[in-house]
Structure formats: structure tokens, C-alpha cells
Amino acid sequence: MTARSFHARQLAAAGLGVALIAAALTAVPASAAPRHGDSAHPDFGPNVTIYGPDTPLDQIQSELDALADEQRDAEMSAERHAVYFLPGDYGTAEAPLQFEVGYYTEVAGLGASPEDVNVNGAIEVYNRCLGDEANPNCIALVNFWRTISNLSLEVNGAGQDGCRASANFWAVSQAVSMRRLDISGANLSLMDYCTAGPQYASGGFIADSRLPFVISGSQQQWLTRNSEVAGWSNGVWNQVFSGVVGAPSEANFPAEPYTTVAQTPVSREKPYLYVDDAGRYKVRVPAVRTNTSGVSWADGETAGRSIPISDFYIAKPGDSARKINAALALGKNLLFTPGVYDIDRTLQVWRPGTVVLGMGHATLTAKKGATPITVADVPGVVLAGLTVDAGEKLSRVLVKVGHGQGSGHLGKLSKKDPITLSDVYFRVGGPHVGKATTALEINADNVLIDHTWVWRADHGVEGFTNGVNGDTDRWRTNTGRNGVIVNGDNVTATGLFVEHFQRYNLLWKGDKGRVILYQNELPYDPPTQKDWTQRDGTLGYPGYVVGDDVKSHRLDGGGVYVFNQNNPSIITENGFSVPDAPGVKLHHIMTVNLSAGTITHVVNGVGGQADNTNTGSPQFIVDYPAS
Structure with missing residues (x-):
């Protein structure tokens, strides 16, 4: 299915035609409308x-x-x-x-x-x-x-x-x-x-x-x-x-x-807003680079393309998801000005090369169980500078890249122009109770994740310690089953921080994956060992799991930490779990006890135990399998 046919189907399902799209845009109040054609003085709002x-x-x-x-x-x-x-x-x-x-x-x-x-x-x-x-x-x-x-x-x-x-x-x-x-x-x-x-x-x-x-x-x-x-x-x-x-x-x-x-x-590199020599605002979208070291600007302008600000829909807090989708349907890129946005229907990014850029940590909060953003199986899309929050009604997923349905992937995208996520953060709970089955799901091939923090909140202002059982209440109300699930092949992650999810913090099922720095804290708050035991009786869920069918995968620099403050008797058998395949290699990994709980082994039954007898002293493995 082409991107356009997918988009047409989605519009039809939503009951939107061209006339409705145009009407949605013209209905935007003048004070909130982007000032198209005024690239020297765009209206970015009060923040x-x-x-x-x-x-x-x-x-x-x-x-x-x-x-x-x-x-x-x-x-x-x-x-x-x-x-x-x-x-x-x-x-x-x-x-x-x-x-x-x-x-x-x-x-x-x-x-x-x-x-x-x-x-x-x-x-x-x-x-x-x-x-x-x-x-x-x-x-x-x-x-x-x-x-x-x-x-x-x-x-x-x-x-x-x-x-x-x-x-x-x-x-x-x-x-x-x-x-x-x-x-x-x-x-x-x-x-x-x-x-x-x-x-x-x-x-x-x-x-x-x-x-x-x-x-x-x-x-x-x-x-x-x-x-x-x-x-x-x-x-x-x-x-x-x-x-x-x-x-x-x-x-x-x-x-x-x-x-x-x-x-x-x-x-x-992440897209950035700049002003050219004529005083016009533009967004620079850096090009993909492979096998590089050093800065991108050492010899002059960072390679890439520049997009005039007039090609962006400049969103303001209060804009509806319908109006934002209408702008996407008309071929606009998106610039979210600082604020919190209530997203009650999915923002569908389907056009190749679309840039969705947040200013000032713009935050998209799921409403009515919506998935705030999906990206179609098209090349060159960039999501950057956004925080995506779970809402109080369960969302199946917060951001989905590629339209496979969890058990496979459809998007055979080119390595030369990957879908890229830069400084995209996820939050389940914190300022309010949040509920999501999965925060980030990657179904397309050749996706690049360049710095993300995927957080099921361990503290916040509401719904966390609001009863006699303290953290037990958080386990039942602030629910996040999975942090990141990767189904696509040739996915690269540079800077992957995932914490506190109730089942899989990271489940990597695609082949030829590459991760450079992984950091994880297991959930603080399982009430009992039963709540933190797999169906086959395995104690706990490893913080980093590579699927049994994966033939090639590499991690450089990874840590899984345990702090079971709600019940220090909780045991997790392994910090990492990977198939014993010749192409699967973990380099410089560790587990550590922060003050409560136990991780019995570092990976696959290998490595020392991290517990309250060696709090703060990591259990290291230089290479797995040992060279």
C-alpha cells in the first residue's frame, strides 16, 4: 500500500474530505493561525x-x-x-x-x-x-x-x-x-x-x-x-x-x-530553527551520515536541506488534533510551539520527508485512549523535540512508527533516509495518572532513534502515594506494560534510556539492531514477586530483551539497575536476555543494586549477583559471549 493510498483510507475512515480539510484550516481563529508568507516575523506565541x-x-x-x-x-x-x-x-x-x-x-x-x-x-x-x-x-x-x-x-x-x-x-x-x-x-x-x-x-x-x-x-x-x-x-x-x-x-x-x-x-543531527542572511526563518534538516566522527559543522554549514517557515503549520496549545491533521493532509510540516496539547485522535504523518519539530519541550498528551502519533512506512520523516504523555484512559501505544501490528513489520525503508526520532521523550504518569500498553513501537526497518527517555514515572503529583499502600497504588493505577518494542530490522538507537515499565522495558525482535548506550532502572514498585514473575515461572523481566529469533544484534555500553523499594525481597533472574547466536554481541554491560532488590545474573545466567550485600558495586561483563 502506498503512503497516499493509506492516507486516503484514513481520511475516508475519519469522514474527512478535501472540503472538510480546507474548512478545518480556515476555521482556525486568526490569533492562532500560522502567519504564512511572513517568514521574517512568524508568530510563535507567548512562550x-x-x-x-x-x-x-x-x-x-x-x-x-x-x-x-x-x-x-x-x-x-x-x-x-x-x-x-x-x-x-x-x-x-x-x-x-x-x-x-x-x-x-x-x-x-x-x-x-x-x-x-x-x-x-x-x-x-x-x-x-x-x-x-x-x-x-x-x-x-x-x-x-x-x-x-x-x-x-x-x-x-x-x-x-x-x-x-x-x-x-x-x-x-x-x-x-x-x-x-x-x-x-x-x-x-x-x-x-x-x-x-x-x-x-x-x-x-x-x-x-x-x-x-x-x-x-x-x-x-x-x-x-x-x-x-x-x-x-x-x-x-x-x-x-x-x-x-x-x-x-x-x-x-x-x-x-x-x-x-x-x-x-x-x-x-536534530533539525534546528535558524535565521538566514536575509532575516527569514527556516528549519535546517541535517542529512544522514554513516561511519563518522567529529562535528557536522567543522567545514562549514551542516549538510542537509532547509525548509522555509512558511512550509510549516505553526501549532499553538489549544489547536485540535483535527486541525493539525488537516495541515498534514495539505502537505505542511509541523512546528509545535511551547505548551501542552490535548491529542484525542491520532496525528497521522504519512508524507515522505515530513518534519515534526517541538519548541520548548512541547508536550502531546493522549486523550480518550488515543495514540498521539503514527508514522507511515515512508522515508525521511523526522520527529524531534517532543514529549508524549500517556493520558488517564489506556492508550495501546503512544507513538507507532510503521504500520505493522506488533508481530511483524511492513516498512522496508531505505538506509539512506531513515525515519528519525531525535530528543523524543515519553512519560507515563508524573503530572497525572497515565496508562499505556506500550510507549514506543517501531515496526519499520532502518529507523534511527537518536536520544530518547521512555519513563513510567516513579514519582509525581497525583495517584502515586495516594493511599495506605503507597507504591502499591501506583502499580495498579499508573500502568505501563512495555517501554519500547522494536519489530523492524536495521534499527539503530544512540542514547536509549528506558525506565520502570511493568513488563518489558525493551523488547527487540527485529534483526541487525544496533544500540549505543542503554540505561534502565527496573520498576521500583512491584507489590509482590507474583506481580513480577513471567508466565513460565521466570522471576522478573530482564531490562533488556532480544528476541529468540534474532540472528544479529549489538549493544555497546548498557546498564540495568534495581531498586525495589516497595518490596526489597523481589528477585529478577537476569538483567539482560539475548539469544546465543554468533551475531549477537553485548559489549560493556552491567547490573547494579541501588539499595533494594536482587538481580541474580547479568545476562543469560552469567555474571555476579547484584543485591544489598554489594549495593552500588556493579556486576560487570566486558563481552558476552566472552571473546
Whole structure:
């Protein structure tokens, strides 16, 4: 079935014809309509702030300080923000621009190159203090959902105290990305050692960046891809480098927790908004690259194509799924401005090369049990910069790529132009109860997943500890059976973080899969061993499962962690489960007990036991099968 015939069938099923599509678009209120033809001054809505080099520095400073104060503790809020800098210089050696980045905030330059926007100062994330004066409880473990990209940063701590001036601090955990950066002037620290000690941070992602010396310190797991680094120190468990010039050697693993892949097998950098020399807004869609190292912009403009903003439907919170689908039907790309969108019917992406880009961590929340997004078996589609939330009514799946029905795949797509997901995050629970059978299902071949966090929430504001049984209530109400299911062949994932699902966190059934960095925490909250036992009597579900029929698969750098705080007697037999086939290889994997529960073996009955006798001490396997 062609993409167009599939699309026609879907429209017919929905009772939409061309006239209705046109009517849906013309019915959009003028205040919410995209300003087509006005590429110099598009309407991005009230949650997007754009600064120019002529904006007074004290205004920028005061406004960004206010935004940081607003978003510092806004973990479960509905606020979303994007801050953009037009090409030019911001801050000076004597008067630097120094600000923090809070929850659901994107900070980016609007140049064609990272070197078009230059910030002299600091762009930082510190430990979040959750306690009081007596017990400040300052940590980075929940510093989620923030982005910085496409600018140059000359780190300048002038006016900060001695500790703060020693580095640019980026103390973060999951759903945080740094892309297209050129950082110089001082160290970059992935932990905050100035606020109540280093504490732990738990995961992050850097791509397409030129970096100074990096202090990883107490950062538990991290992926750096296609970058340049002047040096790297420390790290707790998995510090993975793919296509990184200057990456540390992996020769001393596990004494040094480094995994180094010389070249990234396939990559496509995330699309980015920029302003051309004539002042027109466009979106650059980088080209696919294979077997590469280093940044994409070293020799000039990143290879790819540019799409004028007039070719996008600029969505605003409150736009209906019907209106957004109507724009897709007319051939538009989608740009979601910052906010939360209620999606009560599936957004159907069917045209080859369609770009769906979120600004400021735009969030799509499933309503009425809908699947928020499906992608047809067509090449070149890019989904980027979006968070997809489960709603309170059960959704079968939150994002489905390819139209196979779970047991097979239909999309034989070309390796040259894969469907790509970049910084696409999933959440089941947190700000409200969520229910989904599967978060992400990949049925098409040759799909690229470039950084995702797929999270069944272990904490939140509602429906989590709302009864006498505490976490037992969460297990019954905040339900997510599977995190990621991959049925397609030749699927590549660079930066795959999946946590807390009630059955399979990752089930990989397609052949010739490649994963570079996998991080998983098993669910915290099974009430009893029976709730965490497979039908055949196997105790628990491994955090990483490759199907029995798979002949070829490779993982570089993987960890499965256990923290059964609801019932510490829970046992999981294996952290990883893979077929014993010559083409299936796991490199640098581990399990670890975080303080409660047991993983008996690392993989397939091999490897030591992680339990409360060795809390915090990983059980490593360098290669499986052993070479």
C-alpha cells in the first residue's frame, strides 16, 4: 500500500474530505493561525522569547533570571518555554551573561552555525534543593527536561564565587540534551560540586559539539556522540563515546567506566530553527551520515536541506488534533510551539520527508485512549523535540512508527533516509495518572532513534502515594506494560534510556539492531514477586530483551539497575536476555543494586549477583559471549 493510498483510507475512515480539510484550516481563529508568507516575523506565541544583540543586557539578564526562578521547581507543571538568540554577541568579559536553565526550557541560537551566536558568560544547571535548612537534600537526580543548542559559549565566571567560577555546571539527568555547541574558556562539569557536595546525576546526552575538558564526576551514565573533547575525567558507570575525537580509551574497562565506539554507524543531527542572511526563518534538516566522527559543522554549514517557515503549520496549545491533521493532509510540516496539547485522535504523518519539530519541550498528551502519533512506512520523516504523555484512559501505544501490528513489520525503508526520532521523550504518569500498553513501537526497518527517555514515572503529583499502600497504588493505577518494542530490522538507537515499565522495558525482535548506550532502572514498585514473575515461572523481566529469533544484534555500553523499594525481597533472574547466536554481541554491560532488590545474573545466567550485600558495586561483563 502506498503512503497516499493509506492516507486516503484514513481520511475516508475519519469522514474527512478535501472540503472538510480546507474548512478545518480556515476555521482556525486568526490569533492562532500560522502567519504564512511572513517568514521574517512568524508568530510563535507567548512562550517563545527571541533576543537580539541590540537587546539591553540587563533586560536579558533579569528576564532569564525570572524564568529560571519560575521553572527551577516546576517539575510537574504545564509551563513550557523557548528562549532564542539571534546571531550576534551576548555578554562581555567585564559584564558576562550568566543564567540557569530550568525545567521545560529550551535555549538555542538562531544562527546557521553555532559560531553565529556567541555568549560570554555561563548557561548552567545546579543541584535542586528539595529539603530545608537543616537537611537541604540538594541533588541532580531529577533535573529533567531541558535543552541547550546551536551556540558558542565562552565560559566566564566573573562575579561568581570561587567554586562557581571554576566551570560551567550542567548537573542534569534524563531528557536533557546539549547539541551543536562550541564551549571554551573553562571546564564543563556534568555535576554540581558547589551545592551541598557533588551528589549524583543520572544521565544525559551531548551531540555535534566541540567541548573543553569535561568533568563527569558523579554522573552515572552519559552518551557523547559525534563531538570533539579536550579531555574527560571520572564517571560512575557507563560513560559512552561514539564518533568522538579525543574520547578516552576503553582499554581499562571496568576500572575506568569508558566505552568508546570509533565511528557512529549512522547519525542524523536534530533539525534546528535558524535565521538566514536575509532575516527569514527556516528549519535546517541535517542529512544522514554513516561511519563518522567529529562535528557536522567543522567545514562549514551542516549538510542537509532547509525548509522555509512558511512550509510549516505553526501549532499553538489549544489547536485540535483535527486541525493539525488537516495541515498534514495539505502537505505542511509541523512546528509545535511551547505548551501542552490535548491529542484525542491520532496525528497521522504519512508524507515522505515530513518534519515534526517541538519548541520548548512541547508536550502531546493522549486523550480518550488515543495514540498521539503514527508514522507511515515512508522515508525521511523526522520527529524531534517532543514529549508524549500517556493520558488517564489506556492508550495501546503512544507513538507507532510503521504500520505493522506488533508481530511483524511492513516498512522496508531505505538506509539512506531513515525515519528519525531525535530528543523524543515519553512519560507515563508524573503530572497525572497515565496508562499505556506500550510507549514506543517501531515496526519499520532502518529507523534511527537518536536520544530518547521512555519513563513510567516513579514519582509525581497525583495517584502515586495516594493511599495506605503507597507504591502499591501506583502499580495498579499508573500502568505501563512495555517501554519500547522494536519489530523492524536495521534499527539503530544512540542514547536509549528506558525506565520502570511493568513488563518489558525493551523488547527487540527485529534483526541487525544496533544500540549505543542503554540505561534502565527496573520498576521500583512491584507489590509482590507474583506481580513480577513471567508466565513460565521466570522471576522478573530482564531490562533488556532480544528476541529468540534474532540472528544479529549489538549493544555497546548498557546498564540495568534495581531498586525495589516497595518490596526489597523481589528477585529478577537476569538483567539482560539475548539469544546465543554468533551475531549477537553485548559489549560493556552491567547490573547494579541501588539499595533494594536482587538481580541474580547479568545476562543469560552469567555474571555476579547484584543485591544489598554489594549495593552500588556493579556486576560487570566486558563481552558476552566472552571473546
